[in-house]
Amino acid sequence: MTKRIGILYFSPTNTTKKICRAVALGMGTKNPQTLDMTFPDTRTEIIANPNTVTANIDHLIIGAPVHSGKLPLQAMECLIAIGGNGKECSAIVVYGNRDYGIALYRMVEILSKNGFGVTAVGAFIGQHTYSDIVPVAMGRPDESSNQRTKRTSYYCKGEST
Ligand SMILES: Cc1cc2nc3c(=O)[nH]c(=O)nc-3n(C[C@H](O)[C@H](O)[C@H](O)COP(=O)(O)O)c2cc1C
Numbered sequence: 001m002t003k004r005i006g007i008l009y010f011s012p013t014n015t016t017k018k019i020c021r022a023v024a025l026g027m028g029t030k031n032p033q034t035l036d037m038t039f040p041d042t043r044t045e046i047i048a049n050p051n052t053v054t055a056n057i058d059h060l061i062i063g064a065p066v067h068s069g070k071l072p073l074q075a076m077e078c079l080i081a082i083g084g085n086g087k088e089c090s091a092i093v094v095y096g097n098r099d100y101g102i103a104l105y106r107m108v109e110i111l112s113k114n115g116f117g118v119t120a121v122g123a124f125i126g127q128h129t130y131s132d133i134v135p136v137a138m139g140r141p142d143e144s145s146n147q148r149t150k151r152t153s154y155y156c157k158g159e160s161t
Pocket of ligand 1: 010011012013014015016017064065066067068069070094095096097098099100101125126127128129130
């Protein structure tokens with residue numbers, strides 16, 4: 001059976017969104033069900049209906065950027081509310097090549113506690129938001145990131161490389 005793939009991300013400057021989409025495409029879906037929790041209205045909707053996020057999917061790819069070594073508070077508030085209902089998920093954090101701190105650990109902890117089965121995790125490098133001031137990880141994700149997203153997709157599908 002083909003898995004129904006969903007993506008849920010928080011992505012103020014779109015890098016996390018690109019990486020989550022690349023992982024979903026690598027899993028073989030062309031049109032993943034997408035929820036963008038960057039916007040307050042979507043977060044309010046999710047928090048009010050915590051079980052609908054996983055209702056029509058088999059595997060949820062969840063992504064957030066790292067802010068000061070942690071998950072952004074808005075993303076965390078939303079993740080804490082979601083019911084996993086025994087569904088599979090993968091946990092992805094995107095950081096600006098400084099340090100991803102406790103963000104990935106915290107994401108896995110929250111998702112496991114909420115009843116998800118976390119089958120794959122990944123910390124990806126994206127261009128640092130403050131690169132206008134000091135250029136860091138310019139142009140990432142780029143070609144060198146593609147192998148990593150592909151490998152993560154294999155793990156998400158439950159295959160080994
Ligand atoms: C407020 C803020 C704090 C950040 N803190 C970190 C950090 O601690 N470590 C790091 O490597 N990158 C840090 N970054 C960079 C982002 O994690 C990185 O640019 C990421 O690709 C942004 O993802 P997005 O485009 O989905 O928003 C920070 C960015 C912002 C805006």
